[in-house]
Amino acid sequence: MNTLWIISFVLLLFLTLRFVTKVAFKIILFFIVIAGVVGLLYFLQLGPFQKKSISMEKLHHQYCKDSTSALCQCFVKVLEHDLLEKASKISTTDSSEKREMGQTLVSLKIMHRNRTKIKQCLQEMGKEHLYKEFIRELNPSKNKD
Secondary structure, three states: HHHHHHHHHHHHHHHHHHHHHHHHHHHHHHHHHHHHHHHHHHHHOOOOHHOEEHHHHHHHHHHHHOOOOHHHHHHHHHHHHHHHHHHHHHOOOOOHHHHHHHOEEEEEHHHHHHHHHHHHHHHHOOOOOHHHHHHHHOHHHHHOO
């Protein structure tokens, strides 16, 4: 009788381990596939990893037709000043670097870093509503502040 209990226990243990390993394998495989998809999105810069940027030249062309406009004064000039300030900290700015500044990409991080200056400038001009419109125009997926 003892032998029967031992055999049934070993058989039950074997079946349990087999079931657990199948489930564990499926869970591990699921996480590997998810990690692969996220890695591919990161590598291809798609979805949440997409770099949202625009060139300073394009900003000037689009918003500084009238140099006294609120968007030109509060967005483009503030961002340009920030980029020039960062470039001067790295090295002395010569004429070739100044030309390249127009081709510099302005990311949303730079805009976010300067948002208080931009909002304050727009508030002084009485055009606070332009901030959200401008951000929506550059990044339609972000509808919040």
